[in-house]
Amino acid sequence: MVIDCKHVWNFISDYIDGALTEEARMDVQKHLEHCEICSAILDSTRNVIILTADNRVFELPVGFSERLHARIDLELREYRGEGAKQTP
């Protein structure tokens, strides 16, 4: 089936995830072979996904883990009935 650009855009996410049926995948691929614009959309979408997945984009606030585990320690002590001893 010959599909137009707008049709292809609807398929881009599933195409990237390999979630299209074989038939739909072939239709999209055929379109991409001769459509420069849709190819650029696909490539840029993929590129954006790779960049946003980079671990450096979202980092935990400085000291997050230390504060979290200190809070957990308090909770664990309370759970074991040692809470009272911890209060200054």
Added chain:
Amino acid sequence: MTEPKTSNRTEAEMIAAILGGETQVFHDLIRPHERSVYLMALSYMKNEADAEDVAQEAFVRTFRNLASFRAESKFSTWLISIALNEARTRLRRKMLVPMDSLDTLPDEVQHVSPALLHDWREIPSEVVERGEIRKLLQGAIALLPDIYRQVFLLRDVEEMNINETAAALNISVPSVKVRLHRARMMLQKQLAPQLKAATQQSRRWWFQWS
């Protein structure tokens, strides 16, 4: 910090150990999930301090409710649903945002068209080193509607699969797909031109000095 004897245990073994009284193991159990819980909290709370608070509370709740964890679900998805509940409860209490707008945005509406470019030269991951590029990426993700951002963060940032994402957010698999598609298209629309401009600009800038 991590005891060698605990680090090789599976999650199920760690949970059994904690419930059996080795409560210290809880530290190791949650370590791999710190970032995903924080990001989910941040996606609702919108500021770092509140998100950190919600994340801590979610982990504490997780400890208190560990006995009710059902082995047939994944620990990570259970944890995230606890974090999201905690965030929602807090927002409701503060009444910062009307609850309707948080969770309902009909999947049928809003067609997203991508940014049209004639060619795309791949932007290598090295650019993420640059703070201004990280800001662009974070800013574009922050602009997404909440329900799209949550799906995007779990699928494409935390790299959960579709079923896990659906379970964590308590939505259907088709909803995950639709929302992920919209999120990716919105990000492409917003980011592709910005990234292109930012990387070309720096190339020119660099040439002047080389």
